[in-house]
Amino acid sequence: MFKNVFTKSLYTLRWHFLGWLLGIAFIVFLTMVLYPSFSQDGIEQIVNSVPDSLKSLVGNVADFKTIPGYIGQQIFGPNLYIVSLIMSILIFMAISANEEADGRLQSLLSFPVSRTKVYFQKFLAANAVVLAIIASTVVSLWIALVIIGESADYLRIWESIFALGLVNLVYGMLAYAIAMATGNKGLSVMIASGYAVGSLFITSLAPAVDRLQMIDKFSLLHYYNNPQIMTNGLNEKHLVLLLGVFVILTLIGWIGFLRRDVRTN
Secondary structure, X not given: OOOOHHHHHHHHOXXXXXXXXXXXXXXXXXXXXXXXXXXXXXXXXXXXXXXXXXXXXXOOHHHHHOHHHHHHHHHOOHHHHHHHHHHHHHHHHHOOHHHHHOOHHHHHHOOOOOHHHHHHHHHHHHHHHHHHHHHOHHHHHHHHHHHHOOOOOHHHHHHHHHHHHHHHHHHHHHHHHHHHHHOOHHHHHHHHHHHHHHHHHHHHHOOOOOOHHXXXXXXXXXXXXXXXXXXXXXXXXXXXXXXXXHHHHHHHHHHHHHHOOOOOO
């Protein structure tokens, strides 16, 4: 039925793709069509009433007054990446530890296919699904902008999408690398989700808590949308760092998968 592991993995992820695609598209659309309400004068009182420790999640008043600032903070900020990081971890887990837990990976390895092909074709399928979902945000964003009668710099939007896609792949790759290198589903979920939650907590509080600013350097979210891409463009150094971490995690997972025994149920 399937020509290779890549197409089989895509088929396995079909419902993940559809569900997350619709969910994230709805979040982006709903957030964007609320822009006229948030850009009104009364929003200053609401934003200024937020505690200093949470203002990095909400943004400053200026973010709500312009389309670039609003998109950068409310679309490509915590509103979206909190959900998308969960999505990425679950998608990468679905074709790694989940398949080993129910015996599908063992059955796959019984066929004349190398572990390297299994690892990288599954890897490519998960990457393709995550990037396709993230890239689709441009459609719902465009529709919302048309409805509210506004326009935006689509070059900066695509740069923001690229950075969001990359940071999602890194967090997803962390789960995938651990799952493929150890075969331990619980450990993979614990480390990947724990690091994602810790990153969000630290990066959100670091601007208001001096003691967390050094620790924040170990959070990959520190290197995403900082400074805001919609107003400042891409930070090449941050992108190189994220790409480097992504490559290292890919190699660690691959080497671990080649060396270990895949347990049978």
